[in-house]
Amino acid sequence: MRIFVETVDAQSFTAAGDRLGLSKQFVSKRVAALEKRLGARLLVRSTRRLRATDLGLAYHERAQRILEEVDAAEQLITSQTAAPRGLLRLSAPMTFATLHLGAVIPAFMQRHPEVVIELELNDRAVDLIGEGYDMAVRIGTLADSSLVARRIAAVQLITCASPGYLRRHGTPSAPGELASHACLTYGRARRGEWTFRVEGRIRKVSVSGPMRANNGEMLRDAAMAGLGIVSLPDFIVAAALADRRLVPVLDKFRPEGINVHVVYPQHRQSSLLVRAFSDFLAERFSATGA
Template identity: 55%
Template sequence: MNPFEDMRIFCQVMDSGSFTAAADQLGLSKQFVSRRLMQLEERLGVRLLNRSTRRLDVTPLGQSYYESALRLLGEVEQVEQGIAGQTAEPRGTIRVSAPLSFAVAHLGCLLPLFLQRYREVTVEVDLSDRPVDLLGEGYDLALRIGVLEDSTLIARRIASIERVYCASPAYLAERGTPLKPEDLHSHDCLPYGHGRSVQWRFNAGQGKPLLVNVTGRMRVNNGELLRDAAVQGMGVTYLPTFIVGAALKDGRLVPVLDDYRPEPLTLSAVYPQHRQASRPVQALVEFLRERLNQM
């Protein structure tokens, strides 16, 4: 009987949402996982999970056990990693999720430098703009831009990201330059994402936000496509400087409404509590902070 092993299995079931998914993540059989959890409940004398044919529901005692077990496992890993880290270089595989456009702009040149510095580390990167489930999908680290909502995860600030309202000189010559946010009601806009109603955020002064509904004939969930459409005179767009910076520098795009630009977004490295002591994860986080802090 290994209580730490039972804790890990239970936490993985909680993170994955099912015995089958947990078994796949752990490389164990579903029957073995189910049997170990039954033994755990018998040893504790309480029910941790309510099981049905369709779903698993955690009991209040199960939730309390999960939170305590997660902290304890994190502390155990931190102790082990700390002892090993006194003599050993970071080693192992890091599975990372990163936003597509940001990764194309920055990680292509940075990751080779990181891997040259840490020869025993392997990095697997999945590019997606969706907020992945780190625990359920088995990621060690995610890079996220903007407001974070996962309170159970640890977040480290990496850098600030400026966004710019901009359009092509040809578009502005034909349609005029918007002087205040409300002027966008009479302009074609190129918003990121989908949906009939899109709001852009502006700084109205004294820290007060102003939200303006914008419309246009093209909505895309990819920044490069929006930038290219703006360069071709399709409208006003609102994108991070790592996407439009080159076009602004060479004059293909012109900034507008700069006086109303909101505060920069934060690029964060996010990871589960039990990965906070992982030397490869910490090495990558510190490397990105070092290289991107002045972005």
């Protein structure tokens, strides 16, 4: 049942085998044996990918619920008798991870020596279920989803630019003036939206400029080179602000901090390892006052 569920989620015998530590051939044979025993075709196989039949989808839904109950039953026992162990596949934003998780993860692994962590640093929002992650760190507003979320910290968004840029183009005195400035934006959209607090209300301002990227450090460096204004989390720009390579603008319009969450699929909610790592992150960031 577990092999079949992983195969449907991964849409590949090879990927399912990688997740389970099994060979592609073994996974394929076990799924074929399951279909033979049930007397039904559960998967449609092609050279490019696998997809579940209608019966396969119905079986997958029931099997997933059963496996969650099995995991919950096992966790009920192991949480009383055992320490966290096993593999934790984790995704986190690159800059946040290098600055804040570099010491945290080794400390957690020293506390729990039977844990193995597989860390992927990526600024995109990965598909936890489809790509086989146990949990992820996310910064900012969470998209509506079935994921379980736990807040572990908060960061401030700082709007800033280099002194050279401000000498050449002037310093904006209100968020609406950003329309006439070069703004360096995060993400894929040609135009971005930055959030400010104006007269006690949250206001979103459309911005655009000569560069957009999905990595905050690249945008910070471009701002330091004088290409435009950025709005980035404080942990990315703190050093540049401290030595005046960047200076803050529109500070009086700064909104409240944005939250940092750990998120994980509902079926991992009963995992002792996921809970232990979430608790550890919350404990560490609470201790630092984040």
